[in-house]
Amino acid sequence: MNFTDVLAGKLLLPQEIPLSIPTIAYLQRTNQISQLPSIKQKYNRYQCLRCGNSKQSLFANLPCARCHNRHVYCRHCIATGRVLACENLTIWAGDPPTWPKQIKPCNWKGTLTKHQRQAAETLKNALESRQPEQLVWAVCGSGKTEMLFPVIEAAIKDNLRIGIATPRADVVRELFPRMHQAFPQTAIEALYADSPDRTGTGQLVISTTHQLIRYQEAFDLMIIDEIDAFPFHHDSTLPFLANRACKKVASKIYLTATPRPSQQKQITKKKLPTIFIPVRYHGHPLPIPQPQIEWNLKKKLERGNTPNALQQFMDNRPNIRQLLIFVPSIAILDKASTLLNAVSVHAGDPDRKEKVLDFRQKKLDILVTTTILERGVTFPSVDVVVLDAGHGVFDEAALVQIAGRAGRSPEDPTGEVVLIHQGKTNAIEQAIAQIKMMNRKGANL
Amino acid sequence: MNCLYCQEVIDQPVTWSTLLHPVHTNHLCQGCRSELQKIADEICNKCGRSSNESLCPDCQQWLNSNDYQSVLIYNRSIYQYTSFMQEVVSQWKYRGDYHLISIFEKDIFEKISELYQSKSLTIVPIPLTRERLYERAFNLSLAIAEIIAMKTKMPIVQALERNSELSEKQSKKSRKERMATKNPFRLTKSLQTDILLVDDIYTTGMTIHHAAKVLKGAGSANIYSFTLIR
Ligand SMILES: [Zn+2]
Ligand SMILES: [Zn+2]
Ligand SMILES: [Zn+2]
Numbered sequence: 001m002n003f004t005d006v007l008a009g010k011l012l013l014p015q016e017i018p019l020s021i022p023t024i025a026y027l028q029r030t031n032q033i034s035q036l037p038s039i040k041q042k043y044n045r046y047q048c049l050r051c052g053n054s055k056q057s058l059f060a061n062l063p064c065a066r067c068h069n070r071h072v073y074c075r076h077c078i079a080t081g082r083v084l085a086c087e088n089l090t091i092w093a094g095d096p097p098t099w100p101k102q103i104k105p106c107n108w109k110g111t112l113t114k115h116q117r118q119a120a121e122t123l124k125n126a127l128e129s130r131q132p133e134q135l136v137w138a139v140c141g142s143g144k145t146e147m148l149f150p151v152i153e154a155a156i157k158d159n160l161r162i163g164i165a166t167p168r169a170d171v172v173r174e175l176f177p178r179m180h181q182a183f184p185q186t187a188i189e190a191l192y193a194d195s196p197d198r199t200g201t202g203q204l205v206i207s208t209t210h211q212l213i214r215y216q217e218a219f220d221l222m223i224i225d226e227i228d229a230f231p232f233h234h235d236s237t238l239p240f241l242a243n244r245a246c247k248k249v250a251s252k253i254y255l256t257a258t259p260r261p262s263q264q265k266q267i268t269k270k271k272l273p274t275i276f277i278p279v280r281y282h283g284h285p286l287p288i289p290q291p292q293i294e295w296n297l298k299k300k301l302e303r304g305n306t307p308n309a310l311q312q313f314m315d316n317r318p319n320i321r322q323l324l325i326f327v328p329s330i331a332i333l334d335k336a337s338t339l340l341n342a343v344s345v346h347a348g349d350p351d352r353k354e355k356v357l358d359f360r361q362k363k364l365d366i367l368v369t370t371t372i373l374e375r376g377v378t379f380p381s382v383d384v385v386v387l388d389a390g391h392g393v394f395d396e397a398a399l400v401q402i403a404g405r406a407g408r409s410p411e412d413p414t415g416e417v418v419l420i421h422q423g424k425t426n427a428i429e430q431a432i433a434q435i436k437m438m439n440r441k442g443a444n445l
Numbered sequence: 446m447n448c449l450y451c452q453e454v455i456d457q458p459v460t461w462s463t464l465l466h467p468v469h470t471n472h473l474c475q476g477c478r479s480e481l482q483k484i485a486d487e488i489c490n491k492c493g494r495s496s497n498e499s500l501c502p503d504c505q506q507w508l509n510s511n512d513y514q515s516v517l518i519y520n521r522s523i524y525q526y527t528s529f530m531q532e533v534v535s536q537w538k539y540r541g542d543y544h545l546i547s548i549f550e551k552d553i554f555e556k557i558s559e560l561y562q563s564k565s566l567t568i569v570p571i572p573l574t575r576e577r578l579y580e581r582a583f584n585l586s587l588a589i590a591e592i593i594a595m596k597t598k599m600p601i602v603q604a605l606e607r608n609s610e611l612s613e614k615q616s617k618k619s620r621k622e623r624m625a626t627k628n629p630f631r632l633t634k635s636l637q638t639d640i641l642l643v644d645d646i647y648t649t650g651m652t653i654h655h656a657a658k659v660l661k662g663a664g665s666a667n668i669y670s671f672t673l674i675r
Binding site: 015073 | 584
C-alpha cells in the first residue's frame with residue numbers, strides 16, 4: 001500500500017488511521033507520520049485543535065479508562081469522532097503525494113459565455129500566481145460550475161490537489177457526478193456524512209465544510225462555495241477548517257451570489273480581489289422584486305385571511321408559470337397553505353424530497369415553503385411571492401436568493417417577484433438595490 | 446445556557462436549589478425534555494416495563510426457564526426506549542459523549558430510593574469487555590452506578606468481568622439462541638450480600654440474567670437490577 005496516498009494532507013484521530021498498529025509504529029519510527037496534541041490548554045482555557053472550537057461550554061470532562069485520569073474531550077466535533085485530551089492527532093510527514101500525469105484532463109464539451117470565460121481566466125491567473133484569495137460574486141443562475149472547469153483543469157495538469165467545500169451535502173451529491181463526467185481520469189471523492197464515495201485518496205475532494213475536519217495542509221487550490229450561507233458565516237470553526245485544509249501556499253476561491261455586509265465592505269475597500277458575473281448564462285437581466293405594501297398583513301395572516309395584495313396578484317397574473325410562495329414561519333406556512341389550498345414544505349417535512357420533485361415535474365401549481373427553498377434549487381419557470389417580506393428571516397441575502405429562483409431558463413428568462421410586506425425594511429431595499437446594481441453592471445459589459 | 450442535547454438556548458431560572466445542588470439544574474430545553482418518556486405507573490412487576498399485565502410475556506418465559514427462573518428478583522427502570530432515546534443513547538454511548546449523563550441525574554436521584562425494599566444492597570455495574578472499555582473510554586453502567594451510590598450511600602463493587610469472545614451482540618440472535626448462549630461474565634470478587642445490578646438498557650434481559658446467574662451461583666441471596674431504560 002502506498003501510505004502517502006491514504007495519509008497525505010490528513011489530520012486523523014487514532015481510530016481513523018486505516019492501518020494496523022505495527023504499520024503505524026513503523027511509520028512513526030521512520031518519521032513518516034508525526035503526532036500533534038489534540039486539545040490545547042492555556043490559562044484554564046481549552047482549544048480543540050481538531051475542530052478549532054474554543055467555546056468552553058463545549059468541553060466536558062470524563063473519567064478516562066484509558067489513561068485513568070479525569071480530563072476533557074470536545075463536544076463540538078463529536079459528530080465526526082470524539083477527541084480526548086489524552087490522545088494525539090496524526091499527520092503525514094513523509095513524501096508528498098503525486099497524481100497520474102494528465103495532458104488533457106477536462107472532458108467537458110460545452111462552451112462558456114463571454115462572462116464565464118473572463119471569470120475562468122481570472123481564476124486561472126489567481127491559481128498560477130498562488131494569489132491567496134479571490135472572490136467570485138456571481139448572480140444566481142450564472143453557471144458557476146462550468147466556469148470552474150478551466151482552473152480545475154489547470155490544477156490537475158500541474159499535479160495539484162483540489163478541494164471544493166460547500167455548506168450542504170445536497171450540493172456535494174449534485175457536484176460529484178458532474179465533476180466525474182468533466183474529469184473522468186481524475187481521482188475524485190465526495191465527502192459528507194455516510195457518503196459511499198469516500199476513498200480517502202482523491203486528488204479532487206468535494207466535501208461539506210464540516211468534513212474538512214480530517215484535512216490539514218492538503219490542498220493547493222480550495223474552492224469554497226456559498227461563503228455567505230448558513231452555517232459557514234455563522235460558525236467560526238468552519239472558516240478555520242477551510243483554512244487549515246489549505247497548504248501554506250495555496251489559492252482560495254470564494255463563490256457567492258449574495259455576499260454578507262462584512263464581505264461587501266471588504267470588496268468595496270478592495271481588500272478582497274473580486275470578479276463579478278452580473279449576467280445569467282442565458283444573458284437576460286435578473287427579475288427585479290416588486291414591493292407591495294399591505295396594511296395589517298401580519299394580523300391577516302394570523303387570522304387566516306387572504307391579503308389583498310396576494311389576491312390581486314393571483315387574479316391578474318397570466319397562468320403560464322408555477323407559483324412559489326415563501327413564508328417566514330411554520331405557523332404562517334400552515335395558514336397560507338390552507339388558505340390557498342396548496343401543498344407546503346419545510347425543513348422537518350418527511351416528504352420534502354417528493355414534494356419538491358412533484359413541483360419540479362409540474363404536478364403541483366403552487367408550493368408554499370419556508371426559507372429552505374431559498375437557494376440551491378432550480379425550477380425552470382416560476383413566479384415568486386414572499387409573504388411578510390419584512391420579517392427578520394428575510395435578510396438581504398435571503399431576498400436576493402429568493403428573487404433568483406425566477407427566470408432561470410432561457411425559454412422563460414423573466415418571472416414576477418412580489419414582496420408583500422407591512423412596512424419596507426432595510427433588507428428589502430438593499431436586496432432590490434443589489435439586484436439593480438448587478439443588472440447595471442451586466443448592461444455595461 | 447444551552448440544551449445539553451440540541452444546543453438550543455434555555456432560560457434557567459437561578460434559584461437557591463440550582464445553586465446549591467447542581468443536580469437540580471435543567472440540562473435540557475423544553476422540547477427535548479418533553480421527548481423523554483418516563484415509564485408510567487402500570488408496569489410488569491418483574492422487568493419493570495410499561496405493561497397492563499402484571500407479568501409480561503417475556504418475563505413469563507424467563508420464569509419458565511429452569512436456568513434463570515430464580516436468579517433475578519426484579520428489574521426497575523426510569524425511561525422508555527423511544528426513538529428519541531435511541532438517538533440520545535447513540536450519542537452518549539456510541540459516540541462517547543459522556544457528559545449527557547447529567548441529563549438523567551435528577552430523575553435517578555428522585556426515583557432510586559423508592560424502587561427497592563432492601564436498603565443494604567451492593568451495587569454491581571455490568572462491565573464492558575476490555576477492548577470495548579478502551580474504545581469508549583468509559584463504562585456507562587459504572588457512571589449510572591456512581592449516581593445511585595451518591596444518593597443511596599450504597600457501596601459499588603466491580604465484582605464482574607466480561608469475556609470478549611462470548612460477548613457477541615445479543616439482539617441479532619433469536620430468543621432460543623440467546624437463552625443457550627454461554628455466559629460471558631466471570632466473578633472477580635465474591636459477594637455474600639444482596640445485590641443491585643446496574644446497566645444502561647434492558648432490552649432482551651439476557652445480559653442482566655447472565656450477570657445475576659453468576660452472582661447467585663456465588664452465594665448472593667437477593668439480586669435486583671436497575672437499568673436507566675427499558
Ligand atoms: Zn473539537
Ligand atoms: Zn484519557
Ligand atoms: Zn416483564
